Amino acid sequence: MxxxxxxxxxxxxxxxxxxxxxxxxxxxxxxxxxxxxxxxxxxxxxxxxxxxxxxxxxxxxxxxxxxxxxxxxxxxxxxxxxxxxxxxxxxxxxxxxxxxxxxxxxxxxxxxxxxxxxxxxxxxxxxxxxxxxxxxxxxxxxxxxxxxxxxxxxxxxxxxxxxxxxxxxxxxxxxxxxxxxxxxxxRVKKVAGSEVNSMIQVVSTMRETTQGIRIIKSFQLEDKMREQMAACIEAVQRLNNKMVAVKxxxxxxxxxxxxxxxxxxxxxxxxxxxxxxxxxxxxxxxxxxxxxxxxxxxxxxxxxxxxxxxxxxxxxxxxxxxxxxxxxEAQAKPQLVVRRGEVRFDKTSFAYTDNTPVLNELSFTAPAGKTTALVGLSGSGKTTVFNLLQDLWRPSSGAIYIDNQSIADVSLSSLRRQMALVSQDVFMFEGTVRENLVGALKDVSEDAVIAAARAAHADEFIRRLPQGYDTPVGELGGRLSGGQRQRLSIARAFLKDAPIILLDEPTSALDSETERIIQTALQSLTGGRTTIVIAHRLATVAQADVIHVLDQGRVVESGNQAELLRRDGRYARLHRLQFGDLAAQS
Ligand SMILES: Nc1ncnc2c1ncn2[C@@H]1O[C@H](COP(=O)(O)OP(=O)(O)OP(=O)(O)O)[C@@H](O)[C@H]1O
Ligand SMILES: [Mg+2]
The missing domain is CATH 1.20.1560.10 (ABC transporter type 1, transmembrane domain)
Known part of the structure; x- marks a missing residue:
């Protein structure tokens, strides 16, 4: 040996x-x-x-x-x-x-x-x-x-x-x-290790192909993918040959x-x-x-x-x-108790990778029961705020409080149970519409599912699907349109009925009719709950009780729309930049 x-x-x-x-x-x-x-x-x-x-x-x-x-x-x-x-x-x-x-x-x-x-x-x-x-x-x-x-x-x-x-x-x-x-x-040991690694490449390329097939076709990446796959397969083949020869x-x-x-x-x-x-x-x-x-x-x-x-x-x-x-180990911690639902970031710093800071001593408060809008240029760290709030990533310093309980000290499951997320890119599981709506929730009645779908203005299109609520959505929801997926994700948030709502508005443009529908759906979702919304639409910002302007992981301005416009600072500039003509009309 x-x-x-x-x-x-x-x-x-x-x-x-x-x-x-x-x-x-x-x-x-x-x-x-x-x-x-x-x-x-x-x-x-x-x-x-x-x-x-x-x-x-x-x-x-x-x-x-x-x-x-x-x-x-x-x-x-x-x-x-x-x-x-x-x-x-x-x-x-x-x-x-x-x-x-x-x-x-x-x-x-x-x-x-x-x-x-x-x-x-x-x-x-x-x-x-x-x-x-x-x-x-x-x-x-x-x-x-x-x-x-x-x-x-x-x-x-x-x-x-x-x-x-x-x-x-x-x-x-x-x-x-x-x-x-x-x-x-x-020798066998050496070859065996490389063989597995080449196999991993084959699986990865295959996954990329099935998920990105539309992009591959429209950008005519077939040749590139073929070459990439051939290289991986040939590497496996070479190593297999080597292994056989050694053995x-x-x-x-x-x-x-x-x-x-x-x-x-x-x-x-x-x-x-x-x-x-x-x-x-x-x-x-x-x-x-x-x-x-x-x-x-x-x-x-x-x-x-x-x-x-x-x-x-x-x-x-x-x-x-x-x-x-x-x-x-985090599961062993005490439960988070939400009474009012105030969210507070206190000098929170964070980096995904060691040397590029994304949040720099970020501090802001999202008052209980109100709607707080986060605005800022792309890449300023808005989605990151949500990632930290759900404890998907941990801050390098500073803390985040919900009703004065640091989220680092409460159990993860109780933390995530208190929040409903509507994210920028909607994720759907392979399964039926109903399964996607219900998710992990237990004892959900049919009436509740339909009520949530109605509130999200999704019921109508769901009923028109071939098998209604039992229609399979396809891998990653591929059989639904972007706007339909968006409404399903709102219905999902309704059904979860959590005291804190996190909305990451999609940046992709929807037609104005769908956008209006989604907007109304969101308004009824957020009513009376603590809502933090990452706003890309003028209408959303205008309705917010507080607006925080993020720049390079810091809050640079706060206030409501009227105050911020009057100040004619960062927000006013961003407002002109992002909403342009729309702002001029309003
Ligand atoms: N998972 C990740 N790993 C490493 N870096 C990341 C990750 N997610 C985001 N980043 C980086 O962190 C920075 C902030 O990203 P974030 O997603 O918070 O931006 P954002 O404000 O939500 O932008 P957008 O308006 O385009 O959605 C970006 O520079 C991005 O490159
Ligand atoms: Mg984002």
Whole structure:
């Protein structure tokens, strides 16, 4: 075993986590493996009687019972192999299922940063390919150490009983083969790692293609995508070839060892039969055992290489599982209690990446039950304010309070339950309209769903869909128009009925009729609740009780529309810039 190969720690951990639970079932599987091994060894053993009784002594009685016993032994072996394989596969499948559930559960408790730092292709691969490796490793070990090792040992017992001296000679061949194997497993480990990484690229490109197919077509990116995909696929192919070549090097190594062993056996045993007149039966049983041991021995010697491949993959899975789940410990905190619903940012600073500050000691208050508008140029940090308020990201300094409770000190689930978000880009799950509206809410009546859809002016178009509320929205809501998705997201917020409403107005222009509809829908949603709205529309700003102007992560001006226009400062300029002619008309 190479010291740097992660095989044994991974095996130990995998067994530590899973084997105990499966010990009874493994025991049954081992029992049947022992039957396989035993019947193989017995067959070899019988060769002595076949040669000595049937051929040399020409015993007619032996001629009747020996074929029967041999046939029976093979049938028993086949039956035992069947049961053992089914048992092992079931255990393997259960382990994969368990690992996948555990991995997914763990991922859900990671924060947004975790997902931003990893490509979806990478995580998808962890979930599929790497989890499969866990099953493969358990099976390799069970079959390798169980069936093959048992078979080899029992065959060796047969050999030793027939000819102890010759058996000792054979053991000498072992260490040479083991050394060669050690060199090979180093290379396998290296190739296995790069192979997984190239596979991740393939998955990522595929995901990009399915989600961006419209852009790919309209910008005629097909050639670029084709090249990108071809490069990834060819990398996988190259690495696969390399892996096969490395693993196939086992063959010459093993055949040379096997040839030496058999040649030595033939020479020695032949010499004893010829010059010492020993009966040939023992020799045949010995050779039969040696030949039968060939296949399981080959598998055993490849075992290490396969284990290395699996270990590399399982290690990647454990790397994710070992990343601390940031959101897990936060759940143990006290509940957020919202009485009035005042939101206050207090000198909050934040950066997504270490060296580019996005918020600089940002302070502002969104009064309870009122509508507060955040305005500012694109990239000034408005959406970031929402991200921090929902504790999707954590500020580097400063604090955020809701009714004077710091959000860092309350449980995440209670915090997020108190807010309903209508975001800039609407996300829809694959599922029906109703499923998308209800989301995680429990015990929602049909009337409530329809009332929310009505309030969001969505009921009418939903009813016109082919299956009404049961119409599937398609992946990412692809079968709905932008304005329809927007209204569904407003209906979703209505249904959640939270005391704090966060609105990130879409920047994309809607036709004025739809915009008016959405505007009215929003007004009824926000009535009486604390609302923070990131405003891109003049009408929204005009209705706000307080306006905060953001610039480079700071509040540079605050007040209501009339006050700010009178001051003729940043807001007035922004107002002219952003709303132009519209402002002149109003
Ligand atoms: N997930 C992220 N990771 C790294 N940087 C980000 C991330 N999200 C936003 N940023 C950066 O943070 C800055 C503020 O982004 P933010 O989304 O808050 O802007 P915004 O005011 O909402 O703009 P817009 O009006 O265009 O929506 C931008 O410079 C942006 O590049
Ligand atoms: Mg934004």
């Amino acid at each position: 190479t010291s740097d190969a992660p095989v044994w720690p991974v095996v130990k951990r995998l067994f530590g986590e899973h084997a105990r639970e499966y010990i009874p079932r493994y025991a049954v599987a081992f029992f049947f493996m022992a039957i396989v091994a035993g019947s193989t060894a017995l067959t070899a053993w019988l060769m002595r009687d076949v040669i000595n009784d049937v051929f040399v002594k020409q015993d007619r009685q032996a001629l009747t019972w020996l074929p029967l016993v041999i046939a029976g032994l093979f049938m028993a072996k086949g039956f035992a192999a069947y049961i053992q394989e089914v048992l092992l596969s079931r255990i393997g499948n259960q382990i994969v299922a368990h690992m996948q559930k555990r991995l997914y559960d763990h991922m859900l408790r990671m924060d947004v940063k975790f997902f931003q730092e990893r490509s979806s292709g990478e995580l998808i691969t962890r979930m599929s390919t790497n989890a499969q490796a866990a099953r493969e490793m358990m099976n390799l070990l069970a079959v390798g150490l169980g069936r093959d090792l048992l078979t080899v040992i029992s065959l060796f017992v047969v050999m030793a009983l027939q000819d102890p001296l010759l058996s000792c000679v054979l053991i000498v061949v072992g260490p040479g083969a083991a050394y060669g194997m050690r060199q090979l497993s180093r 196939a090097r086992v063959n010459p190594l093993l055949e040379a060892a096997a040839g030496l062993a058999i040649a030595a056996a033939v020479a020695y045993a032949g010499w004893r039969t010829i010059s010492h007149g020993q009966s040939p039966g023992e020799f045949f049983a010995f050779i039969a055992a040696l030949l039968m041991a060939g296949e399981p021995l080959r598998r055993l010697s490849r075992l290490q290489l396969q284990l290395v491949t699996c270990a590399v993959q399982i290690k990647m899975l454990y790397d994710v599982l070992d990343t601390p789940a940031v959101e897990a």
